[in-house]
Amino acid sequence: MSASDRTGGKEKRDGTVIFRRMGRQDAPAAARLEAAASSEAWSEQAFLDAVDAPDAIYVVAECGGQIIGCCGLWKSFEEADICNVAVREGYRRQGVARRMLLFLMDLGSRAGIEHYTLEVRRNNLPALRLYEKLGFSVEAVRRNFYENPAEDALLLWKR
Numbered sequence: 001m002s003a004s005d006r007t008g009g010k011e012k013r014d015g016t017v018i019f020r021r022m023g024r025q026d027a028p029a030a031a032r033l034e035a036a037a038s039s040e041a042w043s044e045q046a047f048l049d050a051v052d053a054p055d056a057i058y059v060v061a062e063c064g065g066q067i068i069g070c071c072g073l074w075k076s077f078e079e080a081d082i083c084n085v086a087v088r089e090g091y092r093r094q095g096v097a098r099r100m101l102l103f104l105m106d107l108g109s110r111a112g113i114e115h116y117t118l119e120v121r122r123n124n125l126p127a128l129r130l131y132e133k134l135g136f137s138v139e140a141v142r143r144n145f146y147e148n149p150a151e152d153a154l155l156l157w158k159r
Contacts (some may be wrong), residue, residue: 022058039148053072
């Protein structure tokens, strides 16, 4: 029996990395992680609100007792918007984001989500390649969506 089976899909062990639902105790680490990865990072309070929200699912990747990744989704009927995807430098390009997103979408599927959307900076080619490998496709451009620096967002869907 896998860890995911024992915890109702709330945890998955993948080598030395554990993927699990984010708890309130993870909010400070998630905020620090996102601040290091994004110029438009969420506050600790925003992560606390997300953890408590009935229509949100947030997960973390943990290695050696340290949060090395986080991401979440906001559900609306059978669709969800994925956001806050961040992986600590030093763990990037090792498959952590891919496995974390697959875990998140598995939890989403169990909650009745059939379609996923997300925005990504037009010039974030590593993330764009990852999302395309996960079955997302570009469907629109949001002009000047991001600040610091100003940049268009590509709107991707996985249907």
